C-alpha cells in the first residue's frame with residue numbers, strides 16, 4: 001500500500017535530546033509488546049475480542065508524553081479511541097491493567113471487567129471512557145473544551161480517532177463547534193490515518209486529498225505529518241499543543257500511521273509485513289546515530305516480553321466480577337432524584 005507522507009510545515013526541526021529518544025523508544029517497545037501479549041491472550045481464550053494500536057506507537061507515545069496530566073478543567077482532557085495504548089503508557093498507565101481488561105477481571109480499573117480491550121477510562125487523568133461506537137468522542141470533545149475556555153487556565157482538549165470515521169456527522173460537529181468565530185475552542189483534533197476503515201480502503205472514500213484539508217473550510221489550522229516518525233510526531237504535537245494552549249483555538253493534526261495487526265481479532269490479528277513498522281525504522285536510526293545498540297534494544301524487548309507473559313499468568317488467577325455487579329455504575333449508585341425529592345418533603 002502506498003504510504004502518504006508529507007513534510008511538516010511550520011514545525012521546528014530542532015533536534016530532540018538522546019534521553020528523550022530513548023524514553024520514546026522504551027515506551028514504543030513496551031506498547032508494542034503489550035499489544036502482542038493482548039493478541040495472544042485473546043487467541044488463547046483469555047479474552048473475547050482484541051483491538052488496539054500496534055503501528056501507531058510513533059504518534060501515540062509522543063502524544064502521551066506531551067499531555068498536561070491531571071483532573072479537572074485546568075488539565076488536559078483526553079477523548080481517545082481504541083488505538084491509544086501508547087498514549088496511556090506514556091501517561092504512566094500500568095500495562096497490567098490492560099491485561100486485566102482483556103481478561104475481564106473485577107480488578108480491571110477501566111471498566112471493572114465489563115468492556116473490550118483498549119477501552120480506557122481514568123478519571124484522575126481526565127481520560128474519558130473510550131466509546132465502541134466510533135466518532136462519539138468528536139461530539140463530546142467540544143463540551144470539555146467549552147468548559148475549559150470558560151474556566152480559564154491552560155487546559156486543552158485532545159480528541160483522537162481514525163480516518164474512516166471522519167465520514168460520520170460527529171466529526172463535522174467537532175469542526176463546526178470548535179471553530180465558531182469569536183467562540184473558538186481549545187481543542188487538538190487528531191486523526192490517525194491508517195488508510196482503512198476495517199476492510200474499506202481510504203482511496204475511493206475521500207474526495208479530499210488529505211483529511212486535514214477539511215480544516216481550511218472552517219478556518220482551522222491543519223497539518224498532515226508522517227506519524228510513523230516519533231521525532232516528527234513529537235515536534236508537530238508540541239507545536240500544535242502550544243498553539244491551542246496559548247491561542248485557545250482549535251488545531252487539526254492528521255498523522256499517517258500503519259495498522260500492523262489488521263483491524264482487530266475479527267480480521268485475524270496477524271502481523272502485516274507490507275506496511276512500514278515505526279519501531280523497526282526507529283531502531284535503524286538509533287543504531288545509526290549510536291544512541292542504542294542492537295543488543296540493548298533486543299534486551300529491552302525480551303525484558304518486556306517476559307514481564308508481560310508472567311503478568312498475564314497472574315491476571316488469569318484474579319477474580320471475575322460478581323454477577324450482581326452488573327447493576328453497578330449503570331447510571332448512578334443511588335436514586336439521586338428520589339433522594340432529592342424526599343429531602344424536599346415530597347413523597
Ligand SMILES: Cc1ncc(C[n+]2csc(CCOP(=O)(O)OP(=O)(O)O)c2C)c(N)n1
Pocket residue numbers: 083132133134161162163164165166194196197198263
Ligand atoms: C457508529 C459505528 N459504526 C460502525 C462501527 C463499526 N466499526 C468499528 S471500527 C470501524 C472502522 C473505523 O475506521 P477508522 O475510523 O479509520 O479507524 P481505525 O479502526 O482504522 O483506526 C467501524 C466501521 C462502529 N463501531 N460504530
Ligand SMILES: [Mg+2]
Pocket residue numbers: 162163164192193194195196197198
Ligand atoms: Mg482507519
